[in-house]
Amino acid sequence: MAKSKRLLDILMFVTAKKKFTAQEIADEFQISIRTVHRYIVDLCDIGLPIYAEQGRNGGYTVLTNSFLPPILFTEEEAVSIFFAFQSLKYYRSLPFDAEISSVEHKLYNSLQSEAKTRVDKIRSHIAFWNPKRTIDSPLLNEMLEYSIGNRDVHIQYESKTGIREKHIRPIGVYAHDGLWYLPAYDYDKKKILLFRVDRILSIISNEKSEAEFMSLEEWFDFHEVKKPIRLHVHLTMEGVRQCKSVPYFEGFVVTQADGTGYIDTIIDKGELSFITPLFLRLGRHARIIEPMELIDGLRKQAEEILTMYQD
Structure with missing residues (x-):
């Protein structure tokens, strides 16, 4: 049996048992104790954290159960996973940022040269863009x-x-x-x-x-509406396009045959402060029918802007 295949089998064996002795591996794989010790050194070299306990009742312990045995991916699967990580690069802060970078590096290096060339070419023609933020989220x-x-x-x-x-x-x-x-x-x-x-x-x-x-x-999936209020808005074609690009509005937009549309739904009154700036940005492409509180909020913000630029 090839050494790489034997090493993989032993890796899966010890990660499943977590605690083991050299004799158990020798018996399982019909190899000598000396050979077992060489394989254990090889496992430590590839990053498996193994702790040796000396003495009569000693043996070995895998210090973590988070080390996964190798998984075989097709070239297409590996490329898709690589670019899934690429979609996160525009975020300043990420959970497990170091781990993601490590996995991405390992995945790229594991590819055959032809697959690496393909990935490099794809990089020049695809981007998963999000606004680049300079704000840290250290916590x-x-x-x-x-x-x-x-x-x-x-x-x-x-x-x-x-x-x-x-x-x-x-x-x-x-x-x-x-x-x-x-x-x-x-x-x-x-x-x-x-x-x-x-x-x-x-x-x-x-x-x-x-x-x-x-x-x-x-x-x-659940948004409790404690203070229901009707949101009724007429949209131009451009208003429809922009509202459909905002996740909050996307599910509410109804498009008519001529490309214009409207929003007619019930929202919580507490969300008015959140959506007012969104409609201010839409300008003439969104005409509010109700609620009056939203119209008043838009007027107030528009007046504040006009006041800044009066002669």
Whole structure:
């Protein structure tokens, strides 16, 4: 049997057992103890963390169970995974950033020369673009871990009204438009709010929580409307095009035969402050029919802009 095949078989054997002796490997693969020790050295050289215990009851322990045995990919699968990682490069902060870079490097180096040439050519003709942000989110990994670990967190948060201390229970993190967001239950306001991760200045403390909350996936699917209000907007063709490029509006836009369209749906009144700047940007391509509060908000912002440029 080829050495590489034997080494792979032993790798899968020891990662499954986690604790083993040289004699167990010798018996399993019908090889000598001396050969077993050479294979163990080879496994350590490729990065498998093995701890040797001396003595009568000694043996070996794999220090982590996160080391996966090799997986065989087709060339097309490897290329697709490589470019999936490429789609993340425009984000300033990423969870597991070092690990992603390491996997990308290993994956590229594992490709045959022809596949590497193909990847290099594809790089020149494809991009998964997101706005390049220069804002760091240094606490991104921690907030993700607290979400997974079911922990309550006390944070310092920089909002529009200043720096506040918040007591929250994170649900998860997600990326949008080059920024990272954290839906979390705010214990003071007794509801789920959306926080910008880059605006979390520090973590004051954290503790295990007994409370059960929805997952991030459930939060995406569920938006409780406590103060329902009708949003009715007429859109030009350009308004339709732009609204369909905004995830918040995409599912609400109805396109008519002539290319114009409209939005007619129920939203929560608390979202008006979020959507007002979006409609201000649309200008004449979106005519608000209701609610009046949104019209008033647009007028106020337009007047403030006009005041800045009066002679």
